[in-house]
Amino acid sequence: MDCFNPQRIIELRTHRKLSQKDLGKRLGITDRAISKWEQGLSTPSSRHLLELAKVFGVSVETFFSPSETKKETEQTGMESLYELYKIGRGPSSSHTIGPERACKIFKERNVDADAYKAVLYGSLAKTGKGHGTDAVIQKTFSPVPCEIVLDTLKSDLPHPNIMTLYAFQDGREVDTVTVYSVGGGSIVFEGDVQTPPRSVYALKRFDDIAAYCKKKDIRLWEYVLENEDAGFYEYMQTVWLAMKDAVRRGLDDEGILPGGLQVAKKAKALFSSQHIDETAETRENRMVCAYAFAVGEQNAAGETIVTAPTCGAAGVVPAVLYYQQKKNRYSDDDIIRALMTAGLMGNIIKTNASISGAECGCQAEVGSACAMASAALAELFELSIEKIEYAAEIAIEHHLGLTCDPICGLVQIPCIERNAVAAMRAINAVSLSSFLWDSRKISFDKVVKTMKETGHDMHTAYKETSEGGLARIEV
């Protein structure tokens, strides 16, 4: 099957010497929407494809090509969970986590450098300041100074998110590298051969994985361990430590979030206030919400979080698990097993649908996080595979159609509150699942497929373009 090829738009646009803004104007949309298409983060609607074909004087088929990479990925299963749970600075995986990873690698190979320079191009140059790309680069190279140059003029770029890093010693350039931040925190160094993502899981549908686990009489987290490498458990220990750290920092933090919306951090207040007639249930909701707000606010402030499965949705899974550890004294090992099951569900969604708000709306980010948190909690309670599946299915089903419409493009409103609501919903999904699991009609695989279709039918205004929904409200 032919697949949309974003490179075609870049080639045609640069060949005609049009900037993203010029092309956006012709189509009556923003340059940000064009940038998303070119990054492969969203796909033009049929109407926009027709308009693009008209502008460039080509046929619609020009924007499609047989996708060997996609075919390859579809045939060979799923990537490692190392690629799902990433520890890095918020608020955006492509503008902060990707650049941070690149700088860490570059710093490690230039330990004797006494100065660095980072030149940002394309979208990184145009929106990097708002997303805090400059700050994250300087923090990563610190205490060694790093000069940041925003080159917003350079066109004809092979990718919309590019940066070139330089290392210096005694005023002499000793190393340089160009890096593409290709989305989801993933990076590609220029010159690297473009290879499809490496699959470490042979299976990618829940039904198949569940059948395998039942046959071998193992739990879902054991299936994860069977497929990951020897260092994976240790990595998951680091992931859980980073999640807990984000909750604790967030509960201790106060003040106003950066970006100009004047959003106050509320986790600490939520944690310490008390309802006038507080029941156990009210308290549970308040605590879980406080933990979700804590992580969401740390993400929005550009602090370190874990993508679960993304930066914007990073608060849901830790909120549910942190609450359970406090309440029921689960060990770190118990929680890590739950995190592995959650990661498996997130990976199934990522592989068969999407975890990107730009591609499928917030149902793909917060909806996926809710499914992961439900699965984690059901695993923690040692529920059966059927109940784990049903809990995750309920969680995602009731996020179907949820739009991504962050005000001013900042990951604050509605994102932070949405994490808290999803965390409460995850707990309810597990409760419902434990009673009704044997009467269900819809499988997890089916709801994942539906989420993908719903996301692709969604208007681009509701897919991280800040052009529709809540994003249009002036605050």
Ligand code: SF4
């Ligand atoms: S609204 Fe958009 S940016 Fe915010 S959490 Fe949802 S998907 Fe992420």
